[in-house]
Amino acid sequence: MNKLRRFLTIFTIVLVIALLIPTAFFIFQFSEMEISKNIQNWGNFADFFGGVFNPILAIANLVIFVKLTLIVAEMEDKSTKQALNQEKKILTSGLMHDSIKELSVVLNSLGEKIIINKEKSDWEILQVQQTVITFGNNYKYLFSNIDNQIVIDDLNEMLNITRKQPYGQQKFANAFNNFLNSKDEFIQSLHKQTLSKLDY
Structure with a gap:
């Protein structure tokens, strides 16, 4: 004007x-x-x-x-x-939301999988660990920061416990609790990045 x-x-x-x-x-x-x-x-x-x-x-x-x-x-x-x-922002945030949803399903199902498949719990943990690593590699173009290292470390700790004999149930319970906390923080950080896409 x-x-x-x-x-x-x-x-x-x-x-x-x-x-x-x-x-x-x-x-x-x-x-x-x-x-x-x-x-x-x-x-x-x-x-x-x-x-x-x-x-x-x-x-x-x-x-x-x-x-x-x-x-x-x-x-x-x-x-x-x-x-x-604006349309690009909405589509991008939609893709981000869908990818987080898929990852959340895998992370949240770990406890149930371990309970059902006690003999192969290390295999279930490995699968989830690989999913987290793959997510970090595949979605770098969507998320400016994917800090998944703590989740991977917690999964690795659980894996080490399951492979040791005798099996330490209390240690595993503590490690699993740590995983739940890091998993929630990781998902929340991804959600924040999704919302920030719409603010720019």
């Missing part, structure tokens, strides 16, 4: 000057003459100013028309870019 105001101000000044110059010449040339009572002289007067002012006003109209057309085109282009940008 500031550009438009500046343009209109400059344009008005130029237009006024363009109209004043022939008027000043006319007054300077014919100022000593008395005001005529002859209608033919008034007709000549009208023809002079009509012939001078009409092209100036026609050019002024053309300039205004072109300028307004450019302004409207620029506004439409800006509006289209904003709409596309």
Whole structure:
């Protein structure tokens, strides 16, 4: 809007000057003459100013028309870019949300899988660990920061406990609790990044 105001101000000044110059010449040339009572002289007067002012006003109209057309085109282009940008943000956050949802299902199902499959609990932990690593590698383009190291370390700790004999149930319970906490923090950090995408 500031550009438009500046343009209109400059344009008005130029237009006024363009109209004043022939008027000043006319007054300077014919100022000593008395005001005529002859209608033919008034007709000549009208023809002079009509012939001078009409092209100036026609050019002024053309300039205004072109300028307004450019302004409207620029506004439409800006509006289209904003709409596309907003749509991109929504689609990106949707992809991020879906990827987090899939990861959450895997992480949350670990406890149930271990209970059902006690003999192969290390295999279940390995699968989840691989899922977390794969998520970090596959979704770097969506998330600016994927800090999954604590979750991986907690899964690794659980894996070490299950592979030691005798099996330490209390140690495993503590390690599993640590995993639950780190898993929740990890998911929350991903959700925050998803929400931040819509703020930019």
